[in-house]
Amino acid sequence: MDRRHFLRVTAAAGAGLLVSGTASCATSASSGPVAQTAGTATIQSNLSAPAAKAAIEALVKAFNDRKGSQASVNTVASETFRTQLPSYLTSANPPDLFTWYPGSLLKGYEEKGLLLDVSDVWQTMGDYPQAFKTLSGRVFVPTTYYWWSFFYRRSNFQKWGVTPPKTWQEFVALCQTLQSKGVIPLGMGAGSDSPWTASSWFDYFNIRINGAPFHRELLAGKQRFDDPKVKAIFTPWREVLPYTDPNGTAIGFQEATTALLQGRTGMLLTGAFFADAAPKDALDDIDFFRFPIIDPKVPLAEEGPTDGFFASSKSPHVKELKEFLTYAASAEGQEVYIKNSSGTILPTHPNAKDSGTPLVQKGRAHLKEAAEITQFFNRDSSDALQPTADAALIKFLQQPDQLDTILADWQKAAQQVWSS
Amino acid sequence: MSRRVPPVLLLFVLIPLLVEGFWVFWPALQGFWLSLTNWDGVSPPRFAGLGNYARMLEDPVFHTAVTNTAIWLVLFGGLSAVGGLGLAVLLQKERRGVGVYRAALFVPVVFSLVATSLIWQVLYQPGGLFDSSPLADPDTALYAVLVPALWRQVGYVMVLYLAGLKGIDPGLYEAATLDGATAWQKFQHVTWPQLRSVNSVVLSVIVIDSLRSFDVVWSMTRGGPYHSSELLSTYMYATAFQSLKLGYASALAVVIFVLAFGVIVTYLVRAFREN
Numbered sequence: 001m002d003r004r005h006f007l008r009v010t011a012a013a014g015a016g017l018l019v020s021g022t023a024s025c026a027t028s029a030s031s032g033p034v035a036q037t038a039g040t041a042t043i044q045s046n047l048s049a050p051a052a053k054a055a056i057e058a059l060v061k062a063f064n065d066r067k068g069s070q071a072s073v074n075t076v077a078s079e080t081f082r083t084q085l086p087s088y089l090t091s092a093n094p095p096d097l098f099t100w101y102p103g104s105l106l107k108g109y110e111e112k113g114l115l116l117d118v119s120d121v122w123q124t125m126g127d128y129p130q131a132f133k134t135l136s137g138r139v140f141v142p143t144t145y146y147w148w149s150f151f152y153r154r155s156n157f158q159k160w161g162v163t164p165p166k167t168w169q170e171f172v173a174l175c176q177t178l179q180s181k182g183v184i185p186l187g188m189g190a191g192s193d194s195p196w197t198a199s200s201w202f203d204y205f206n207i208r209i210n211g212a213p214f215h216r217e218l219l220a221g222k223q224r225f226d227d228p229k230v231k232a233i234f235t236p237w238r239e240v241l242p243y244t245d246p247n248g249t250a251i252g253f254q255e256a257t258t259a260l261l262q263g264r265t266g267m268l269l270t271g272a273f274f275a276d277a278a279p280k281d282a283l284d285d286i287d288f289f290r291f292p293i294i295d296p297k298v299p300l301a302e303e304g305p306t307d308g309f310f311a312s313s314k315s316p317h318v319k320e321l322k323e324f325l326t327y328a329a330s331a332e333g334q335e336v337y338i339k340n341s342s343g344t345i346l347p348t349h350p351n352a353k354d355s356g357t358p359l360v361q362k363g364r365a366h367l368k369e370a371a372e373i374t375q376f377f378n379r380d381s382s383d384a385l386q387p388t389a390d391a392a393l394i395k396f397l398q399q400p401d402q403l404d405t406i407l408a409d410w411q412k413a414a415q416q417v418w419s420s
Numbered sequence: 421m422s423r424r425v426p427p428v429l430l431l432f433v434l435i436p437l438l439v440e441g442f443w444v445f446w447p448a449l450q451g452f453w454l455s456l457t458n459w460d461g462v463s464p465p466r467f468a469g470l471g472n473y474a475r476m477l478e479d480p481v482f483h484t485a486v487t488n489t490a491i492w493l494v495l496f497g498g499l500s501a502v503g504g505l506g507l508a509v510l511l512q513k514e515r516r517g518v519g520v521y522r523a524a525l526f527v528p529v530v531f532s533l534v535a536t537s538l539i540w541q542v543l544y545q546p547g548g549l550f551d552s553s554p555l556a557d558p559d560t561a562l563y564a565v566l567v568p569a570l571w572r573q574v575g576y577v578m579v580l581y582l583a584g585l586k587g588i589d590p591g592l593y594e595a596a597t598l599d600g601a602t603a604w605q606k607f608q609h610v611t612w613p614q615l616r617s618v619n620s621v622v623l624s625v626i627v628i629d630s631l632r633s634f635d636v637v638w639s640m641t642r643g644g645p646y647h648s649s650e651l652l653s654t655y656m657y658a659t660a661f662q663s664l665k666l667g668y669a670s671a672l673a674v675v676i677f678v679l680a681f682g683v684i685v686t687y688l689v690r691a692f693r694e695n
Contacts, residue, residue, distance in 0.1 A: 082661070083661040086460070086461035086462045086664065087461070089462065090461075090462055108462075109462065112462055112463060114462065191553065191555070191556050191645075192541065192555075193639075193642060195642070195644060195645070246552070247546040247552065247553070247556075249556045249645060250545075250546050250552060250555065250556035251545070251546060251553070255545070383662055383664075384662060384663040384664055384665075386662070387658060387662055387663070390644065390646075391644070391645075391646040391647055392646075394644060394645045394646055395645070395646045398556075398558070398645065409480075413481075416479075417663060
């Protein structure tokens with residue numbers, strides 16, 4: 001290699017490094033916090049699904065059209081958002097508002113002084129039920145929520161000659177009937193990239209048998225996973241394992257939805273969001289019933305994951321962002337959002353109109369009847385605890401006779417999370 | 421005779437060094453420092469000494485990840501080297517249509533591994549290639565993920581060896597033929613020794629590639645079911661970005677670095693000595 005050639009190569013490599021350096025700088029800037037412009041509240045949004053993205057953009061547009069303060073939204077992929085959230089919040093110049101949900105993660109950030117106190121926005125939210133206030137504290141403004149339940153196709157239940165159960169005994173009997181007709185009674189989509197869906201079963205057994213307060217304490221690290229009370233909830237779960245899709249830990253959430261819609265499985269414990277993927281003609285045929293009551297003495301609790309906004313304490317646009325939060329919490333703002341979204345979500349404002357379909361109206365009543373609302377495993381605990389639940393519950397579904405080891409391992413893994 | 425180094429040449433050396441230092445060495449050193457702390461990404465890091473390393477000794481998931489990474493290194497590295505060399509020898513002669521075969525074997529390298537995983541996920545669906553998905557069974561999950569990773573790597577290694585084979589002087593084969601060498605003897609005494617420099621490249625490539633294998637595992641199993649297909653790389657990612665334990669995750673990254681560096685340096689030292 002002669003010297004001239006060497007020089008050319010070195011120069012090219014240097015230029016390449018520089019280019020890749022600036023390129024990676026540019027991409028990190030675009031996926032990072034949005035640039036601050038004077039007088040505009042910036043919203044960092046993780047609502048990257050098309051319907052949700054359209055909805056928040058419509059909400060921001062409606063807010064800006066009022067000719068008051070202005071807001072702008074920057075949507076990033078939800079996985080990026082989740083991993084980058086600590087960097088956003090600790091950066092010198094963070095976005096003003098963030099989409100998120102209430103829970104322990106938010107509490108941790110609040111204790112570190114990273115979140116803005118938005119209790120004056122709550123002054124305008126007098127109609128909101130106490131449950132939302134308790135959930136949100138001083139730093140969060142809820143805007144939408146949805147429900148979990150057993151979904152089924154009405155036409156299939158008619159064809160099979162069965163009706164929705166209320167009690168645990170009726171539920172088990174229904175499973176037996178469906179199995180005798182050659183249908184897999186219970187769908188499950190806890191394989192692939194959605195092992196977290198198995199946690200809905202855990203949550204429900206725990207809030208039906210031990211009640212919501214115990215459930216929250218357990219998830220907050222004040223109870224133990226190897227407690228006999230926790231072990232007890234696996235007894236009814238084991239009772240219905242023979243009726244659960246044997247491929248339940250192999251297929252993902254999407255395939256489980258398809259199996260339900262095609263009538264290969266009878267019912268599926270899932271969030272209402274699953275209906276967003278359902279074809280239009282199937283939508284009118286979808287109905288649901290609540291997770292059966294196991295112990296009537298335990299106050300009725302339901303899972304109702306809530307979404308909304310919080311603000312950075314470093315924001316220079318306090319006035320603008322509070323104006324936006326007030327609008328997002330109003331009935332008007334939520335109706336704009338819901339009209340432009342997929343339609344199975346519920347407004348948190350008690351007087352805001354929902355999409356009005358029978359399914360959604362029933363869902364709203366379903367949550368209103370509950371004395372307690374839980375959020376979901378990762379929301380009531382943390383995203384860090386979720387993988388420990390995934391490992392434990394998938395193992396239980398595959399090897400139920402290993403329960404004692406599973407719970408001991410789970411407790412050990414959870415302690416690692418809590419202690420850090 | 422001493423000649424002053426022209427300033428332009430100095431610039432050409434210094435600028436890339438600065439860029440490399442800022443974008444590569446500085447973050448790497450920071451990562452090493454972080455591995456000695458406990459850090460959640462929000463509060464200031466707390467110094468923990470070698471606590472994170474001590475913790476690995478008692479962490480059962482870490483043990484699984486190390487074992488799986490070793491299995492992965494041997495199978496992924498070994499099979500892709502053997503397969504790649506075999507295919508290269510098979511396809512080295514210019515024959516009609518040989519280009520089609522070479523291209524076909526190279527095509528998987530062009531696909532993004534995430535897309536590749538999606539295709540294989542469909543093949544592995546229950547009722548597809550198998551009655552029940554091998555990805556869901558803790559005994560088979562690791563191997564089920566290994567297949568698509570190999571499917572891609574073999575084509576890549578094949579191209580490296582093809583280039584190496586092209587560089588061998590045909591005169592050596594002629595001489596061997598005149599001496600009455602069999603095909604195996606030719607391979608043993610001509611091809612293999614001539615491929616030595618390619619071998620060190622292939623070794624570096626497969627060691628680095630197997631230790632950084634991440635996307636294919638993450639998109640197919642996320643290290644599951646219950647950590648049975650966990651590699652050091654996926655465990656590091658989950659520890660950093662799901663559990664937000666950035667100190668422990670940095671310690672895992674240091675372990676990966678030491679492993680990669682160790683294997684490659686050992687090989688290079690040996691190779692230099694032989695020369």
